[in-house]
Amino acid sequence: MVTFTGLGDGLEHVAVQFGPIADIPLVRLHSECLTGDVFGSARCDCGPQLTESMQLLAASGGVLLYLRQEGRGIGLYNKLDAYRLQDQGLDTFAANRELNFSDDLRDYRSAAQMLQALGVTRIRLHTNNPDKAAQLASYGIEVVEQVRTGIFRNENNDHYLRAKAEYGGHSIELVEGTA
Structure with missing residues (x-):
């Protein structure tokens, strides 16, 4: 694990390095999710x-950046408030907007700074x-390839995944009838 000081957002993010860093390493930016993680x-x-991601990185090497950006940047307590609104029928993005937040407040400048500090x-x-x-x-890190994550769909997160695909532009292919 590698810790950093002086990052642009002042938060305590960590990098977990799996083996020696390759010329073009596999990297996962993972935003903290207390409820899910x-x-x-x-x-x-x-x-x-x-x-x-950890299984893939353990097998092939690379870097996991664990970023303190709970709830797409709104924080844990606000995320729990958003859960309450989701229980009333709002999707994850609409719930954030109802709480007067943008759809996604995450800024990956610190992730780029971490990678650059690692020589990546x-x-x-x-x-x-x-x-x-x-x-x-935009922060100077060249993404040579985008490796998709799996689709971990269940009856409890179907609405969430659909919202991520529709409003967040995530590359999630949801086939009807496969929850």
């Missing part, structure tokens, strides 16, 4: 994505989120 919530796909400027990015690749590119 730690408590195994089925409302999202965060925990399964983190597990998949070209990566293979493990994500379905096109915004991660676009932001990294």
Whole structure:
């Protein structure tokens, strides 16, 4: 694990390095999700994505950046308030807007700074989120390849995944009747 000081957002992010860093390493930017990563919530796909990434990185090498950006940047308490609104029928993006937040407040400048501190400027990015690749590119990190994560769909997160695909532009192919 590598810690950093002086990042642009002042938060405590960590990099987990799996083996020596290749010329073009596989990299996962994973935003903290206490409910999914730690408590195994089925409302999202965060925990399964983190597990998949760690298994892939352990097998092939690379870097996991664990970013303190709970709830797409709105924080844990606000995310729990958003859950309450989702229970009333709003999707994850509409719930954020109801709480007077943008759809996604995450900024990946600190992730780019972390990679640059590790000597990494070209990566293979493990994500379905096109915004991660676009932001990294704008901060000087070349995304040579985007490696999709699995689709971890269940009856509890179907609405969430649909919203990520529709409003967040995530590369998620949802086939009807496969929850």
